[in-house]
Amino acid sequence: MTKQLPPLFRDKMIDLLGEDEFERFLASYDQARSYGLRVNTSKITKADFLDKSPFALEPVPWASEGFYYEEGERPGKHPYYHAGLYYIQEPSAMAPVELLQVQPGEKVLDLCAAPGGKSTQIAAKLQGEGVLVVNDNHSDRVKALVKNLELFGVRNAVVLNERPERMLNVFQGYFDKILIDAPCSGEGMFRKEEEMMQQWERHSVQEFAAMQRELLGQAAQMLAPGGTIVYSTCTFSPEENEAQIAEFLDKHPAFDVVPIDRFDHGQPDWLREPWCEETFSAQAREAVAGTARLWPHRLRGEGHYVAVLRSEVGAEAGVGGRAEVGESVRAEVGESVRASAGAGRSGRDALRGKGRAGTESRVSLEPLQAFENELLRSEPFAAMRLVCYGEHAYASPAGLPELNGLKVVRPGWYIGALHRGRFEPSHALAMGLRLREAKRALSLASRDERALRYLKGETLEVAESEIIRDPEVTKAAKGYCLVCIDEHPVGWGKWIDGMLKNEYPPGWRWT
Numbered sequence: 001m002t003k004q005l006p007p008l009f010r011d012k013m014i015d016l017l018g019e020d021e022f023e024r025f026l027a028s029y030d031q032a033r034s035y036g037l038r039v040n041t042s043k044i045t046k047a048d049f050l051d052k053s054p055f056a057l058e059p060v061p062w063a064s065e066g067f068y069y070e071e072g073e074r075p076g077k078h079p080y081y082h083a084g085l086y087y088i089q090e091p092s093a094m095a096p097v098e099l100l101q102v103q104p105g106e107k108v109l110d111l112c113a114a115p116g117g118k119s120t121q122i123a124a125k126l127q128g129e130g131v132l133v134v135n136d137n138h139s140d141r142v143k144a145l146v147k148n149l150e151l152f153g154v155r156n157a158v159v160l161n162e163r164p165e166r167m168l169n170v171f172q173g174y175f176d177k178i179l180i181d182a183p184c185s186g187e188g189m190f191r192k193e194e195e196m197m198q199q200w201e202r203h204s205v206q207e208f209a210a211m212q213r214e215l216l217g218q219a220a221q222m223l224a225p226g227g228t229i230v231y232s233t234c235t236f237s238p239e240e241n242e243a244q245i246a247e248f249l250d251k252h253p254a255f256d257v258v259p260i261d262r263f264d265h266g267q268p269d270w271l272r273e274p275w276c277e278e279t280f281s282a283q284a285r286e287a288v289a290g291t292a293r294l295w296p297h298r299l300r301g302e303g304h305y306v307a308v309l310r311s312e313v314g315a316e317a318g319v320g321g322r323a324e325v326g327e328s329v330r331a332e333v334g335e336s337v338r339a340s341a342g343a344g345r346s347g348r349d350a351l352r353g354k355g356r357a358g359t360e361s362r363v364s365l366e367p368l369q370a371f372e373n374e375l376l377r378s379e380p381f382a383a384m385r386l387v388c389y390g391e392h393a394y395a396s397p398a399g400l401p402e403l404n405g406l407k408v409v410r411p412g413w414y415i416g417a418l419h420r421g422r423f424e425p426s427h428a429l430a431m432g433l434r435l436r437e438a439k440r441a442l443s444l445a446s447r448d449e450r451a452l453r454y455l456k457g458e459t460l461e462v463a464e465s466e467i468i469r470d471p472e473v474t475k476a477a478k479g480y481c482l483v484c485i486d487e488h489p490v491g492w493g494k495w496i497d498g499m500l501k502n503e504y505p506p507g508w509r510w511t
């Protein structure tokens with residue numbers, strides 16, 4: 001393995017680390033890597049998960065919900081994975097969100113979010129309260145992001161597929177917290193993913209540094225006064241790390257670095273030729289010592305860099321000044337979602353929406369209301385804004401600005417389709433519910449062979465007595481029911497005469 005490191009990378013690391021430290025660093029490439037998962041505490045408490053965990057777990061010291069599991073375990077092949085009880089995540093990658101210190105109720109942006117590892121971590125910290133906007137400019141990667149958020153049962157996320165410069169006017173000074181998990185040269189991932197080495201040879205560090213500089217400036221404009229940005233990369237190069245932060249601090253005097261004590265420090269000494277120009281202020285150079293480096297030879301995880309940047313409480317909103325948008329933000333018919341109904345019940349009998357052709361349509365909400373009355377014990381959308389996109393209904397988190405003109409992939413929690421007078425609940429709705437919220441449900445034990453058969457998409461034999469319902473409220477067993485495994489929702493089924501018709505989506509099935 002060590003022989004295959006790109007020679008230029010090897011030479012640069014010797015220059016940065018010195019011969020002795022480099023030898024220790026190099027030896028880490030021959031050591032086994034660590035594997036991690038993070039418990040979804042919006043679905044299950046850590047204690048309950050540890051009680052029923054089928055894997056031997058050991059806490060990741062820097063991530064409150066993170067655990068190491070042993071090589072050879074296959075957490076992706078367990079019904080609890082399909083129930084969204086955890087996310088499989090490299091342990092060092094858990095650090096940035098932990099350092100963002102997200103609190104329930106905050107407005108949080110994950111600017112470079114796909115495939116969503118850190119978005120799901122933020123969502124768990126928000127506990128369903130507040131607003132989570134996640135964005136990625138890569139349209140294919142956004143699909144995985146949507147799937148991971150749905151699997152995690154996130155209710156309060158909006159998914160965008162935008163270039164950040166087009167978001168500036170809409171979100172000027174809006175967010176309490178912003179994560180920039182920046183596109184980078186990926187040097188810290190060489191051990192985990194060897195193909196990153198070929199990618200490193202194709203793209204220069206300078207190419208990524210230019211993108212990172214822009215992203216930092218754009219995030220500053222979308223941050224509320226007193227807000228926090230966490231900037232992270234999975235690379236070692238000072239050009240993409242300390243130099244980005246020093247340059248940002250010199251350009252944005254309203255920001256300070258919040259020092260991180262838990263990890264090795266950032267390296268002011270590396271702010272020099274041949275890696276960087278030596279033009280940074282003494283203050284900025286000193287401040288980068290408060291940023292963090294996660295080294296694969298000094299902890300159980302891959303290589304990362306993290307900086308926490310806080311803006312002054314009294315700073316002007318959008319501290320970078322007014323948004324400079326290269327092109328005007330225009331409405332994209334068919335891409336944007338018109339939100340027109342309030343959250344109140346009275347405004348819910350019909351929704352005005354936009355169809356793909358851009359024609360205004362009125363969508364009757366009666367079938368959705370009938371479904372809620374029949375199936376849902378709680379009112380999960382009560383504090384949200386219902387929006388329609390063609391036939392598709394979403395519950396959007398309260399307090400969002402109008403998103404017109406932006407490429408919105410999900411304006412909120414996807415509830416289902418209103419089609420020819422019927423309501424078809426979405427898989428995302430099932431994943432975002434709890435067993436206690438359903439008036440009709442089936443809970444299979446994970447050891448019951450039908451649990452796996454359900455996940456494979458098979459029709460099941462289910463006795464009427466197995467359908468959980470409160471006879472006071474719902475007498476009939478017939479119809480939609482929330483299917484759970486060990487009481488955790490995994491999807492919908494339709495029960496009739498001793499059979500459960502399987503509604504588990506084909507793209508999600510156990511293979």
Ligand SMILES: C[S@@+](CC[C@H](N)C(=O)[O-])C[C@H]1O[C@@H](n2cnc3c(N)ncnc32)[C@H](O)[C@@H]1O
Pocket residue numbers: 093111112113114115116117118119135136137138141162163164181182183184211215
């Ligand atoms: C390091 S990855 C993010 C990983 C993700 N945070 C996670 O934890 O799963 C960086 C992401 O940035 C996206 N990206 C690159 N340039 C971008 C830009 N200008 N704006 C938004 N996203 C961008 C890439 O498509 C990529 O998905």
